[in-house]
Amino acid sequence: MSENLPVLQVVVPLLLAPIAALVRRPLLSWLVAMAAAIWAFGASLGLLSRVLAEGTISYHLGAWAPPWGIEYRVDALNAFVLVIVSAIAAVVMPYAKSSVEREVASDRVSLFYTALILCMTGLLGIAITGDVFNVFVFLEISSLSAYALIALGPDRRALTSSYQYLIMGSVGATFIVIGIGLMYSMTGTLNMADLAQRLPLVAGTRTIPVAFAFLAVGISLKLALFPLHLWLPNAYAYAPSAVTAFIASTATKVAVYLLLRFFFTIFGPAFSFDVMQLDRILMPLALVAIVTMSISAIYQVNVKRLLAYSSVAQIGYMVLGISLVSVFGLAAGILHLFNHALIKGSLFMAMGCVMYSVGSVRLDDMAGLGKSMPFTMAAFVLGGLSLIGVPLTVGFISKWYLVQAALEQGLWPVAVLVLMGSLLAVVYVWKVVEVAYFRTPPEGRTVGEAPLSLLIPTWVLVLANLYFGIDAKLTAGVAIEAARMLLGVAS
Amino acid sequence: MRLLGYFNYWIVVVLMMVGFYTMISRGNLVKKLVGLSVFQTSVMILYISLGKIFGGTAPILLEGQEHVIYTNPIPSVLILTAIVVGVATLAVGLALVVRINEAYGTIEEDEIHQQDDVM
Amino acid sequence: MDDRVILRVGTKFLIPFILLFALYVQFHGDYGPGGGFQAGVIFAAAFVLYALVYGLGHAKRVLPPLFAHTCSALGVMIFAGTGVVTMLKGGLFLDYNVLLHDPHHGQHWGIFSVEFGVLVTVFGVMVSIFYAFAGRRRDEA
Amino acid sequence: MDAVVDITVLALLGVTAVALLRIRNLVAVVMLSGIYSLLCAALYTMLDAVDVAFTEAAVGAGISTVLMLGTLSLVKREEKKPAHRPILPLFVVLVTGGVLIYGTSEMPPFGQADNPAHLHVAPRYVEESGHEIGMPNIVTSVLGSYRGYDTMGETTVIFTALVGVLLLLSTGPRNRRPWSAEERKADHDRAGTDPHG
Numbered sequence: 024m025s026e027n028l029p030v031l032q033v034v035v036p037l038l039l040a041p042i043a044a045l046v047r048r049p050l051l052s053w054l055v056a057m058a059a060a061i062w063a064f065g066a067s068l069g070l071l072s073r074v075l076a077e078g079t080i081s082y083h084l085g086a087w088a089p090p091w092g093i094e095y096r097v098d099a100l101n102a103f104v105l106v107i108v109s110a111i112a113a114v115v116m117p118y119a120k121s122s123v124e125r126e127v128a129s130d131r132v133s134l135f136y137t138a139l140i141l142c143m144t145g146l147l148g149i150a151i152t153g154d155v156f157n158v159f160v161f162l163e164i165s166s167l168s169a170y171a172l173i174a175l176g177p178d179r180r181a182l183t184s185s186y187q188y189l190i191m192g193s194v195g196a197t198f199i200v201i202g203i204g205l206m207y208s209m210t211g212t213l214n215m216a217d218l219a220q221r222l223p224l225v226a227g228t229r230t231i232p233v234a235f236a237f238l239a240v241g242i243s244l245k246l247a248l249f250p251l252h253l254w255l256p257n258a259y260a261y262a263p264s265a266v267t268a269f270i271a272s273t274a275t276k277v278a279v280y281l282l283l284r285f286f287f288t289i290f291g292p293a294f295s296f297d298v299m300q301l302d303r304i305l306m307p308l309a310l311v312a313i314v315t316m317s318i319s320a321i322y323q324v325n326v327k328r329l330l331a332y333s334s335v336a337q338i339g340y341m342v343l344g345i346s347l348v349s350v351f352g353l354a355a356g357i358l359h360l361f362n363h364a365l366i367k368g369s370l371f372m373a374m375g376c377v378m379y380s381v382g383s384v385r386l387d388d389m390a391g392l393g394k395s396m397p398f399t400m401a402a403f404v405l406g407g408l409s410l411i412g413v414p415l416t417v418g419f420i421s422k423w424y425l426v427q428a429a430l431e432q433g434l435w436p437v438a439v440l441v442l443m444g445s446l447l448a449v450v451y452v453w454k455v456v457e458v459a460y461f462r463t464p465p466e467g468r469t470v471g472e473a474p475l476s477l478l479i480p481t482w483v484l485v486l487a488n489l490y491f492g493i494d495a496k497l498t499a500g501v502a503i504e505a506a507r508m509l510l511g512v513a514s
Numbered sequence: 515m516r517l518l519g520y521f522n523y524w525i526v527v528v529l530m531m532v533g534f535y536t537m538i539s540r541g542n543l544v545k546k547l548v549g550l551s552v553f554q555t556s557v558m559i560l561y562i563s564l565g566k567i568f569g570g571t572a573p574i575l576l577e578g579q580e581h582v583i584y585t586n587p588i589p590s591v592l593i594l595t596a597i598v599v600g601v602a603t604l605a606v607g608l609a610l611v612v613r614i615n616e617a618y619g620t621i622e623e624d625e626i627h628q629q630d631d632v633m
Numbered sequence: 634m635d636d637r638v639i640l641r642v643g644t645k646f647l648i649p650f651i652l653l654f655a656l657y658v659q660f661h662g663d664y665g666p667g668g669g670f671q672a673g674v675i676f677a678a679a680f681v682l683y684a685l686v687y688g689l690g691h692a693k694r695v696l697p698p699l700f701a702h703t704c705s706a707l708g709v710m711i712f713a714g715t716g717v718v719t720m721l722k723g724g725l726f727l728d729y730n731v732l733l734h735d736p737h738h739g740q741h742w743g744i745f746s747v748e749f750g751v752l753v754t755v756f757g758v759m760v761s762i763f764y765a766f767a768g769r770r771r772d773e774a
Numbered sequence: 775m776d777a778v779v780d781i782t783v784l785a786l787l788g789v790t791a792v793a794l795l796r797i798r799n800l801v802a803v804v805m806l807s808g809i810y811s812l813l814c815a816a817l818y819t820m821l822d823a824v825d826v827a828f829t830e831a832a833v834g835a836g837i838s839t840v841l842m843l844g845t846l847s848l849v850k851r852e853e854k855k856p857a858h859r860p861i862l863p864l865f866v867v868l869v870t871g872g873v874l875i876y877g878t879s880e881m882p883p884f885g886q887a888d889n890p891a892h893l894h895v896a897p898r899y900v901e902e903s904g905h906e907i908g909m910p911n912i913v914t915s916v917l918g919s920y921r922g923y924d925t926m927g928e929t930t931v932i933f934t935a936l937v938g939v940l941l942l943l944s945t946g947p948r949n950r951r952p953w954s955a956e957e958r959k960a961d962h963d964r965a966g967t968d969p970h971g
Contacts, residue, residue: 030716030726037930038713041706044937084923086728090895093923134941141934148927156592160927163599164934167606171938174610179617183626186543186610193550193603194537200596201557201874207588208564208881211894225890233877523878525784531871532791539863542853544800544845548807551838552791555814555830559787562823567892568885572822573912574665575904583887585822586896587912591921593826594913595928598670601833601841602935605762608845609942612769615849622854663909666824668917670928674832681840702940709933712926727922737908744909744918747925754929758936759837765943766844 028073029082029095032066032105033148035059040140049132053120056136060116063109063147071102075501081153089153090214096153100357100505104150104280107364111272112143114368118480119265122375126263127175135175139269142168146277153215155203155289158281159196162245165277166192169270173262184257191254195244198237205234218289226294235299238285246278248305248342249312252335259331264375267327271334271371272364279341279360283353287509296348305346310440312339317447326384326455327374330367333410333451336444337363340425343437347428353506354499355424361498362409362417365491369406369484373399376473376481386455391464393456396472400459402485407452409488412445416492420499522563529556541623543614547607554600558593565589637686644686651679659752663741669748673755681763689767701760708754715746776820783817798853800846808839825913 036059043055074080074097082095097105119139127135145165149158170192174185207213209230210221225231240251247255255275259267286295295301313336320332341363344356374384376399381388393400409416422441429437464470472478491498533556536549565586573587611621618626655675662668684692716726724731729743790810797803811834818827882889903915917925 027720027726030720034713034716034726037926038710038717040930041709041933044706045703082725084726085919086725086730087920091898092920131941131944134937134944138934138937138941141930141937144930145934154924156595156921157924157927160595160599160924160931163602163931164927167602167931167934167938170606170610171934171941174613174942180630182610182614182617183630186607186614189603189607189610190537190546190550193554193607194534197550197554197557201560204557204561204564205877205881208889208891211891211896213588213592213895221894229880230877233873236873520879520883522780522784522884523881524875525788527871527874527878529787529791530874531867532788532795534870535863535867536795538866539856539860540795540853541856542800544842544849545803545853548794548803548842551807551834552794552810555811555834556791558826558830559814559817562818562821562826563884564889564891565823566821566885567887567889570822570887572666572824573900574824575910575912577910584900584912586892587899587916588891588896590823590826590913591916591924593823594670594829594917595924597826597829597833598928599931601837602931604838605841605935606938606942608841609765609939611845612766612848613942621849624857625854662914663911665911666828666913668825668914671825671828671832674829674837678832678836702936705933705936709926709929712929716926727919727926729919736906740907740919741909744907744914744922747918747922748914751925751929754933758932761936762939763840763844765939766841769848769943 025069027082028066028069029080029097029151030084032063032070033144033151035062035066036140036144036147040137040144043140044134044137047133049124049129049136052133052136053116056119056140057116059140060109060112060143063143064106064113067102067105067109067147070097071099071106071501074099074102075504090212090217093157094153094214094216095151096216097151098505099501099508100283101150101280103357103361103501103505104277105147107276107361108143108146108150108273111269111364111368114480114483115265115269115372118268118372118375118477121474121476122265122379123263125379126177126265131175135172138168138172139266141165142172142269143273146273149277150280154213155206155215155218156213159200159203162196162199165274166196169266169274172266172270173258175266176261176263178261180257181261184254184261188254188258191244191251195241195251198241198244202234202236202238202241205230205237209234215284215289219291222290223294226298232299235290235295239282239301242278242282242285246275246282246342247335247338249308249316249335249339252312252316252338255335256328256331259334259371260325260328264371264378268368268371268375271331272368275334275338276360276364279338279345279356282342283345283357283509292348292510302346302348305342306437309339309343309346310437312336313343313440313444314447317444317451320451321447321454323451324386326377326386326389327371329386329451329455330370330374333448334363334367336447337367337410340421340441340444343441344425344428347432347434348510349428349431350503350506350510350512351424351428351431353509354502355421355428357502357505358424358495358498359421361502362421362488362491365417365484365488366406366409369402369481369488370410372477372481372484373403373406376402376477379473379477380470386458389455389458390462391459391468392470393460395464395470398478399473399481400456402478402481403459404456405485405488407448407456409492411448411452414492415489417488417495417498418492420492420495424499523560526556526560526563529559543611543621543623544608547604547611550607551600551604554596558596561589561593561596640686644682648679648683651675651682655679659748662748663744669751670755673752674759676752676756677759677763680760684763684767689764693764696760698761698764701757701764704757705754705761706757708750708752708757711750711753712747715743715750719743779820780817783813783820787813787817798855800851800853801843803853804839804842804846807842808835811835811838825911 039059043052080097148161209225316336323329409418412418412422533552570583570585658667659672730736732739815827815831907915
């Protein structure tokens with residue numbers, strides 16, 4: 024059975040999703056969702072260790088050899104992404120129980136978990152597959168469930184932001200389909216490895232650069248790369264807390280993975296960066312995103328929205344790393360995938376605790392929370408420090424690699440802008456800290472600390488921030504290995 | 515014949531762009547979704563055009579006949595999936611429109627923004 | 634309702650044929666155009682027609698929403714379950730060759746089984762979505 | 775003959791699409807989108823994609839139209855007149871379309887048997903599916919077996935759509951007003967009922 028592990032990674036949650044819908048009891052559905060998340064986490068760890076020991080795994084669905092059948096192909100990069108997605112799911116699921124009870128109507132809870140499992144399944148499916156059309160199918164599974172989950176937020180603006188996300192997401196998906204179709208017309212194949220071999224033969228035509236452009240725009244829409252990020256702030260701000268915590272730490276990460284997969288594995292760095300010069304577009308966009316979105320974050324009064332703008336800026340860091348096209352730069356980008364998932368996961372989960380106890384995440388409503396919710400706010404502070412990039416946190420590791428990679432190429436202005444982004448992060452994190460610790464709460468308000476069922480998962484992520492900030496050997500090792508593989512450099 | 519071949523692609527591109535334009539220029543939420551479905555459907559025409567072979571026949575094996583040219587089945591298979599995905603997106607989109615209408619009393623984008631800005 | 638006798642009788646007359654056609658589309662998919670998806674849509678169309686003519690209440694008594702919801706979940710499980718069976722029989726996921734002794738029969742039954750899963754899901758989903766939209770009243774807004 | 779029909783259908787599609795854009799009565803728009811799908815189905819038949827034509831007719835012209843009409847029975851049926859000429863969308867569309875036309879101009883010409891797409895993976899399906907699968911309809915063979923996993927994904931997509939629709943529409947309307955902490959608490963305290971119920 025262990026040879027089937029790659030497909031079981033996806034199929035077990037996919038089978039558990041309808042079961043979660045059928046049991047129709049909130050508690051049972053939650054247990055099913057827990058089982059799905061824990062299974063996925065275990066399977067992804069198994070896959071990662073196997074990939075690191077034995078190299079790339081190829082699994083032939085339906086026993087049809089690629090390119091005739093669909094292939095699952097697991098290497099260091101996507102095994103790492105699988106671990107990120109399923110680890111976050113495994114932390115968010117236990118957290119979701121109390122949070123969802125408070126925020127989602129009880130007759131919907133069962134379907135809520137179904138949608139959450141489907142969203143995770145879709146993301147895992149995108150990450151693991153070696154077939155470009157299969158990417159599209161699983162992309163839609165994750166997107167459709169994400170639209171529905173976001174719309175469940177308690178504010179009516181959740182509906183409009185979900186609609187906006189649906190429109191922009193569908194445009195992105197359709198662009199990706201156009202790109203796939205153009206590639207298919209020139210090569211006759213949909214298998215990624217096969218495409219990588221056949222594309223160079225036809226790369227001189229006009230069609231392939233256009234396919235490249237459509238894929239670039241489509242994926243950028245999904246990953247909310249500035250200036251295509253317009254759907255993101257509202258979607259994150261108004262979704263239920265557990266949904267924000269999950270989607271913010273996984274969905275854009277998987278989109279970044281797709282960017283890497285398409286432009287490094289399929290088109291190859293030579294075509295993407297020497298011929299198409301994608302780095303010349305990505306780098307300025309990333310830098311603008313880091314600066315402008317961090318400034319926008321400062322002006323937000325809704326803390327979830329503030330963190331959402333910060334997310335767009337952080338996506339800038341990942342894309343910046345990629346645009347350096349060096350082992351260090353790529354490793355920094357890939358490392359930040361993981362690290363940012365931990366950072367934003369813990370911050371949004373802390374906000375979920377605030378939502379639970381206070382019923383609002385507006386800055387004004389958070390006065391005095393440092394006293395009344397000490398554990399929640401301590402988690403927020405530590406997450407915030409990690410976001411800024413203070414030593415001994417994961418945020419520092421990412422920035423360290425990124426600055427080094429920039430300096431390695433003599434791009435000191437880039438390094439300066441990265442550090443400036445950190446300073447701006449100090450400003451917006453401080454804004455929250457100041458209100459929570461130094462402003463007196465309104466008279467007569469009694470707010471209690473969030474329950475342990477919320478605090479424990481939050482603190483698990485916070486401690487992970489510290490652990491992987493001190494001992495980055497494992498994560499950095501995988502990231503460098505993945506970066507070498509993408510660039511085709513022997514390790 | 516060669517020109518006709520490209521004519522086919524160009525018309526499809528124009529159709530795609532009309533759908534895309536409907537989608538991004540109109541403020542009515544239902545109309546946007548109609549635009550999306552025209553956009554997606556036109557992309558499907560592009561795919562199906564890719565599969566066509568002149569003088570070919572539908573990809574259903576004819577027994578006892580050799581040297582039959584069959585049209586490429588792959589685009590058909592992909593588009594069957596894409597049609598389903600399209601209607602799935604449409605259903606979720608329309609459900610959102612119904613809920614937005616209940617929450618705001620309108621499905622015009624600018625009026626919705628006005629209502630949210632007042633607060 | 635009385636002035637719609639022709640419609641009602643006509644519908645009663647039509648529905649068996651629609652259902653029959655759906656089955657034809659399902660089973661003839663190996664030879665001609667058609668398959669589980671199309672058959673599911675046609676199957677659902679028969680019930681949608683019934684609901685349009687006889688009213689939603691009647692339709693829900695004939696086909697309870699819960700049943701439709703269950704169908705849509707079961708279909709996915711039938712499809713993925715087929716893959717699980719092939720794995721239990723020692724093959725890879727969805728490798729129908731191992732289902733029966735003869736690979737041809739295996740492929741046949743495998744495809745039949747997954748197409749049936751598709752039919753069940755599509756039927757359930759289409760009917761449920763129709764119920765969800767039709768059950769919404771304008772005055773709720 | 776084929777070419778004439780092809781051009782006619784494409785021209786009709788163009789007319790329908792432009793009419794869709796300009797007409798503001800949404801019921802008419804929905805009907806036109808149904809017609810658009812039917813025309814597409816006709817085109818697919820001519821392009822030898824019979825399975826797709828069948829599905830497009832059933833889904834595009836059938837299900838989609840029913841869903842849209844169902845929605846229109848709940849919302850206002852007249853689109854507001856656009857307030858201003860949208861320059862940015864026009865620009866975006868012109869650029870996108872221009873790039874696509876540029877890209878298609880070196881694509882393999884329409885309908886040629888030696889196009890790369892027909893030479894690589896497809897021949898195996900055409901030649902081998904007869905004895906590997908044993909079914910005459912190649913599309914069914916590919917859909918069910920060679921790319922059966924995509925079809926499972928597709929089934930999951932529609933299941934996901936149902937989950938989404940039920941999450942959105944299953945119970946009565948809620949969150950009519952912007953939500954505030956006090957309101958929510960009041961709702962919550964009221965006999966322990968659900969805040970959204």
